[in-house]
Amino acid sequence: xxxxxxxxxxxxxxxxxxxxxxxxxxxxxxxxxxxxxxxxxxxxxxxxxxxxxxxxxxxxxxxxxxxxxxxxxxxxxxxxxxxxxxxxxxxxxxxxxxxxxxxxxxxxxxxxxxxxxxxxxxxxxxxxxxxxxxxxxxxxxxxxxxxxxxxxxxxxxxxxxxxxxxxxxxxxxxxxxxxxxxxxxxxxxxxxxxxxxxxxxxxxxxxxxxxxxxxxxxxxxxxxxxxxxxxxxxxxxxxxxxxxxxxxxxxxxxxxxxxxxxxxxxxxxxxxxxxxxxxxxxxxxxxxxxxxxxxxxxxxxxxxxxxxxxxxxxxxxxxxxxxxxxxxxxxxxxxxxxxxxxxxxxxxxxxxxxxxxxxxxxxxxxxxxxxxxxxxxxxxxxxxxxxxxxxxxxxxxxxxxxxxxxxxxxxxxxx
Ligand code: AMP
Numbered sequence: 537x538x539x540x541x542x543x544x545x546x547x548x549x550x551x552x553x554x555x556x557x558x559x560x561x562x563x564x565x566x567x568x569x570x571x572x573x574x575x576x577x578x579x580x581x582x583x584x585x586x587x588x589x590x591x592x593x594x595x596x597x598x599x600x601x602x603x604x605x606x607x608x609x610x611x612x613x614x615x616x617x618x619x620x621x622x623x624x625x626x627x628x629x630x631x632x633x634x635x636x637x638x639x640x641x642x643x644x645x646x647x648x649x650x651x652x653x654x655x656x657x658x659x660x661x662x663x664x665x666x667x668x669x670x671x672x673x674x675x676x677x678x679x680x681x682x683x684x685x686x687x688x689x690x691x692x693x694x695x696x697x698x699x700x701x702x703x704x705x706x707x708x709x710x711x712x713x714x715x716x717x718x719x720x721x722x723x724x725x726x727x728x729x730x731x732x733x734x735x736x737x738x739x740x741x742x743x744x745x746x747x748x749x750x751x752x753x754x755x756x757x758x759x760x761x762x763x764x765x766x767x768x769x770x771x772x773x774x775x776x777x778x779x780x781x782x783x784x785x786x787x788x789x790x791x792x793x794x795x796x797x798x799x800x801x802x803x804x805x806x807x808x809x810x811x812x813x814x815x816x817x818x819x820x821x822x823x824x825x826x827x828x829x830x831x832x833x834x835x836x837x838x839x840x841x842x843x844x845x846x847x848x849x850x851x852x853x854x855x856x857x858x859x860x861x862x863x864x865x866x867x868x869x870x871x872x873x874x875x876x877x878x879x880x881x882x883x884x885x886x887x888x889x890x891x892x893x894x895x896x897x898x899x900x901x902x903x904x905x906x907x908x909x910x911x912x913x914x915x916x917x918x919x920x921x922x923x924x925x926x927x928x929x930x931x932x933x934x935x936x937x938x939x940x941x942x943x944x945x946x947x948x949x950x951x
Contacts, residue, residue: 639692696726897922
């Protein structure tokens, strides 16, 4: 099957076309046929489109909304000069898989989209006002443009964490608030943590039940996950992606009193404060320079910029704290796995996070660590390290494509 994988953000659309099926999943032989990204939807959009490993096409195009952006992609996919192997018409796309950020308690796995699934995603908008509406725009556009007969599947970022126990997911608030409003930790980046755990099993030959690891996704958004017996038992993001680790522009954990204090001191609205917590905090907020770790490392090294150094130190300190906490929860860990733009490409950050943890059995091999960049999947701990450390480049789209096939063909879902 050729699956069109769609990930819509508030002003962006990412897609991949992946050839996959039960036998290809079995052989780990799925194939990415094309991919692309449209940014700044709503104005002069920036379009990047690529077939296989060919050089990408980049351009600008006025695209007023997600439907116009998806129509643009479909026209490109179908154009005879594009030459995507095995695709000459719309009938060569067999299903669409959508990334949906919040599934709350309702969606514990991936689902074929029908009216009730759409209503369920709409019900979760309260919990994910920044994300679910954009995901829905993608779903509505795809139903319209691919036609009602095309199977569409929703894969939820929260689903992998639905196995967390109450002790981990409840906030210590009056219990009625959970009962009435479902206020609790849900966790995100589930498809990434799930993919990393799956690759860990492939690398080590372990079974799902033997998968007791800590996965750390460090990108613009960051989260850590404690996995026991192949299932998420705790994760750092919360009811929304704002909780937990320090991120590119998000604060991560803070005392909620800060919000009320700021409202009084600055006379700002709650919305404005949440905008600060989501968009102007984290690496950007502390450094006052950028949310991009590459640039921060450059500033720290070339100009010894004090706040760039501080932002990096705080970022690593917090990841270390979560890893230490999860080691305690899991009674030790069989491995630590890094993923995400920073986790996959920044040896200096990994070293800072895991340095000085020899007592806990973690020893980084500097030579291996330096080589683990640009998509290389490898072990970066020393041979004497009691806890192996891996870099595992994430591939959320592959999980989306595979779950889409499983949902369409009613195949069993692994965790
Ligand atoms: P993601 O959200 O997973 O795409 O990750 C994006 C982030 O990864 C960027 O904002 C950068 O901060 C970081 N990143 C990418 N490449 C590097 C690199 N070579 N060194 C340090 N950080 C990087």
